[in-house]
Amino acid sequence: METEFQDFLTLHEAQLVNNGVPSHLWEALHNKVRNEIFDAGLNFSLVKVEYEDSDEVSWKVVVSNPSGVKKSEPASIFIVDHAWTFDNPETARKMLVEVNGLLERMCNLMNITSGEGDKDKIDIVLDKMWLFNQTYSFAGFERGSNESRPVWYVLDELGSRIQHSDEPSIKMVPFFYTANKTALSIFWLLHDLDAEDELTRDYASHVPVDEELSRLAHLLPWNPCDFTEIDEDVEEPGADYFKMSRFDDVDTVNTRTVTMPTNRKLLVWTDYKLVQKYLTHGRFELTESREKADVIFQTSHIRDFRELSSRDVLLNQFPFESLLTVKDLLATVSRRAATDGKSHPTWLPVTYNLNLNLPEFICHFQKRAERGEDNLWIAKPWNLGRGIGHVITGNINHLVRLPETGPYIAMKYIENPVLFERPEIGKVKFNCRYEVYLKSLKPLKFTCYRNAFLSFANVEFSLDSFDNYEKHFTAHNYTNPDKLLTLLYDQFVPEFNRQYPEFPWSTVENDTLQCIRELLEAVSSKDPPFGMPSYPQSRAHYALDFMIKWDVNSNGHPIMVPQLLECNFVPDSKRGCENYNDYFNSVFAALFLGGEDNEHNEIHPPSS
Numbered sequence: 001m002e003t004e005f006q007d008f009l010t011l012h013e014a015q016l017v018n019n020g021v022p023s024h025l026w027e028a029l030h031n032k033v034r035n036e037i038f039d040a041g042l043n044f045s046l047v048k049v050e051y052e053d054s055d056e057v058s059w060k061v062v063v064s065n066p067s068g069v070k071k072s073e074p075a076s077i078f079i080v081d082h083a084w085t086f087d088n089p090e091t092a093r094k095m096l097v098e099v100n101g102l103l104e105r106m107c108n109l110m111n112i113t114s115g116e117g118d119k120d121k122i123d124i125v126l127d128k129m130w131l132f133n134q135t136y137s138f139a140g141f142e143r144g145s146n147e148s149r150p151v152w153y154v155l156d157e158l159g160s161r162i163q164h165s166d167e168p169s170i171k172m173v174p175f176f177y178t179a180n181k182t183a184l185s186i187f188w189l190l191h192d193l194d195a196e197d198e199l200t201r202d203y204a205s206h207v208p209v210d211e212e213l214s215r216l217a218h219l220l221p222w223n224p225c226d227f228t229e230i231d232e233d234v235e236e237p238g239a240d241y242f243k244m245s246r247f248d249d250v251d252t253v254n255t256r257t258v259t260m261p262t263n264r265k266l267l268v269w270t271d272y273k274l275v276q277k278y279l280t281h282g283r284f285e286l287t288e289s290r291e292k293a294d295v296i297f298q299t300s301h302i303r304d305f306r307e308l309s310s311r312d313v314l315l316n317q318f319p320f321e322s323l324l325t326v327k328d329l330l331a332t333v334s335r336r337a338a339t340d341g342k343s344h345p346t347w348l349p350v351t352y353n354l355n356l357n358l359p360e361f362i363c364h365f366q367k368r369a370e371r372g373e374d375n376l377w378i379a380k381p382w383n384l385g386r387g388i389g390h391v392i393t394g395n396i397n398h399l400v401r402l403p404e405t406g407p408y409i410a411m412k413y414i415e416n417p418v419l420f421e422r423p424e425i426g427k428v429k430f431n432c433r434y435e436v437y438l439k440s441l442k443p444l445k446f447t448c449y450r451n452a453f454l455s456f457a458n459v460e461f462s463l464d465s466f467d468n469y470e471k472h473f474t475a476h477n478y479t480n481p482d483k484l485l486t487l488l489y490d491q492f493v494p495e496f497n498r499q500y501p502e503f504p505w506s507t508v509e510n511d512t513l514q515c516i517r518e519l520l521e522a523v524s525s526k527d528p529p530f531g532m533p534s535y536p537q538s539r540a541h542y543a544l545d546f547m548i549k550w551d552v553n554s555n556g557h558p559i560m561v562p563q564l565l566e567c568n569f570v571p572d573s574k575r576g577c578e579n580y581n582d583y584f585n586s587v588f589a590a591l592f593l594g595g596e597d598n599e600h601n602e603i604h605p606p607s608s
Contacts, residue, residue: 005030011178019173025077025188032079033177033184040078043069044199046161057111059161061199068197071189080159080172080185083109087151089126089391090467096122109160126467130397131221132160135405136174136183149389150405155185162187164222165200166209169193172201206404217358218404221397232364233343234357236332241356242323242529258312258537260294266592269293271300272570274584278577281585283593295592299570309537314592317569318438318538320528324519324567325542327382327409328353333531334564336522346551347515347562350412354379354403361410365396376413376463380566381406390473392466411565418548418560419461421499422485426460429547431474435571436516436542437590437602441524442534447590447602448513451489453543453575458483488579503560512546512562513605519544519564539591543571 008030009016016026031037045064050057063069069076084102086092096103103118106125110132116124137150153174154160162172172187187201204218216225260266265285270276275297276286287293296302297316305319323329331351338345352361368375379402381389392413393399402408419427435449459471466472470483487495493505523532545565553559576583582601589598 004034008034012175015175019175020171021077021173021186022188024072024074028075029077029175029186032077033175033182034179038079038081040080040158043078044158046158058163061158061162063193063195063197063199066195068192068194069189071192077186077188080187081156082153082183082185083156083160085151085153085183087149088389088467089393090469092126092129092152093122093467096125106154109154109157127395129154130395130401133401134174134185135401136176137405151183153183159185159187162199162201164203164219166202166215168200168202168205169197170199170201171205213359217362218400220362220400226366227359227363228366228370230359230363232360232367234352234360236335236530237356239529242329256309256536258314260312260314260592266294267292268295268297268588270297272297272573274573274577278581278584279588281588283596284588295588297588305535313537314539315537316539316541316591318441318532318535318540320532321540321569323523323532325569327380327566328356328407330564330567331409331411333523334519336525337518345515345518347511347518347564349414349563349565352410354399354408354410358400358403362396362400365399374413374415376415376466377410378413379408379410381408392472414547414549414563415463416550417461418500418550420456420496422456425458428457428459429461429472429474430457431455431565432512432546432548433571434512434516434544434546435576435587436540436544437587438520438540438542439591439594440534441520441532444517444520444524446516446520447595447604448516449576449586449590450601450603451576451580452509454487454489454492456485456487458485486579500560508548508560508562509603510606511560513603515546515562515564516544517605519567541570541587541591543568 005027009026016023016029021029032039043063043065044061047060047062048057049060083105084095086095096106103121103125106112106129107114107121110125110128112121112124112128132154133152134155135150135152159172162170168190170187170189172185175184175186176182177184187199193199203222204215207215207218209215213230216223217227265283267287267289268275268279268284269287269290269292270279279286284295290296293313295314295316296308302308302315302317305315308315323333331348331353334348334351335344337348344350350364352358352364354361365375365377376392376394377399379391379393379399391398391402399410402410417429420430422428431454433453433455435453437447437449439445439447455474457471457474459468461471496505524534525531527533544567546562547565548560549563551559551561573583573587580586586598586601589596590602595602
């Protein structure tokens with residue numbers, strides 16, 4: 001038995017310590033999870049609370065043991081089962097339809113009346129579940145790993161009915177038991193409890209008690225309150241925020257002139273297999289030596305800028321380019337381009353950092369609701385791409401809960417997008433990706449690859465079924481390539497012009513290029529860590545994703561306005577290589593040869 005307990009500690013001690021589980025309870029916990037002893041019902045019971053002037057019913061959990069429960073007792077740790085586990089709203093809906101008895105159990109647990117039909121019940125459960133959902137992730141979600149997406153779960157009937165208190169009597173945490181790969185929750189007492197005392201826990205235990213406004217925001221699902229009196233505008237964060245988790249080891253005042261050899265080919269070191277396969281330009285030659293390279297084209301972040309600054313070498317990255325490629329920072333620097341006293345430029349959907357500015361976001365949300373404006377939002381993890389972890393919802397409780405899982409922004413969902421007619425489907429959303437060749441920041445010099453890349457949704461657009469990925473997202477080359485519409489840019493433009501003869505694509509493109517110019521001016525308008533520095537060794541290849549929305553001008557006439565969604569460095573170039581045999585030759589000529597013999601592949605932004 002002692003050996004089994006030691007084995008248990010070897011696998012679980014880090015979890016126990018990180019969650020603050022008192023060590024005198026560890027052995028009892030081992031016994032209970034190993035033997036599946038769910039004995040909370042021997043000490044606690046559910047109490048139904050009814051109100052005289054209302055049909056509303058609530059529940060609480062109280063101590064039923066006549067002797068009470070002592071915090072110091074070695075067995076005073078208890079297991080709570082998870083009644084329902086899912087990873088996203090689409091999965092949740094599917095489970096409610098397919099898993100026998102789940103919908104009925106959730107309706108009972110959430111006090112949903114039986115008078116509704118199953119379809120309506122499902123929608124009500126999906127709306128109300130954010131009062132009950134808990135979350136865990138045992139991997140490094142904040143580091144952007146695809147394997148670390150959060151999991152949502154609903155506690156069983158006892159666990160779900162333990163109410164909130166700012167002065168809780170218990171602490172509850174998720175616990176992963178590796179022996180049978182099972183996720184449970186466990187709770188223990190924070191002080192002794194007498195018979196009839198209520199069990200309570202802190203629903204916002206991740207927020208310090210002294211951060212009153214933030215706690216009010218995080219507790220909004222259970223304690224609704226008015227945030228419209230606070231300021232909805234956000235201030236740009238301080239230097240510490242910009243430095244957080246950034247690893248740029250760089251001399252930001254590097255002004256050395258880089259001289260490239262003219263009597264031989266330029267040696268290219270790269271870890272990008274597509275470059276190794278498709279770069280055939282006569283002025284470049286691949287090398288396996290990073291130390292001897294004239295050009296370093298690296299897919300991971302360059303960490304040795306300072307060391308490389310002493311060499312005549314060109315790089316495919318700028319220091320502090322996370323200001324463009326990380327979603328929260330992109331929104332922050334983009335706001336610098338706002339004019340006419342507005343909080344955002346016309347090309348950026350209203351965006352809030354939910355981890356940093358949740359109260360301001362709630363204020364903005366509530367003011368929109370008061371004005372009767374559309375309140376659909378798309379929430380995105382900061383560091384995950386390809387639509388991973390993205391959520392579209394108008395449910396404020398859902399949006400408020402998301403920061404518990406990791407870093408998130410909320411971006412106003414484009415409810416009036418310009419659509420593209422797919423004859424076999426109907427009018428669908430589409431995304432246009434412009435690839436930017438950034439050659440210098442000061443002075444600003446950039447061009448774009450002439451062939452923009454298009455992505456299309458697979459289901460006709462409508463403002464419903466927001467958990468339908470095929471309808472509301474366009475990145476299907478990773479999830480459903482069989483339905484993928486491949487339309488090259490030279491095919492798209494005339495078809496777009498046919499569908500919208502009064503709105504030529506050339507105008508949309510010029511507006512998009514102007515947006516890119518304003519973004520790059522904004523990100524270089526301040527010194528590091530607030531901005532990207534001019535860096536003679538640096539070049540960059542970015543992919544900027546845009547949608548187009550309908551708006552009206554000052555005369556009330558409809559116009560198309562580009563909307564910036566995100567920016568990626570070293571973008572996935574598989575499509576480019578497969579469709580254009582000179583794709584990487586163009587990238588390298590633009591970045592490292594100053595555009596020599598590449599004018600036919602580059603488009604220039606309008607003059608500022």
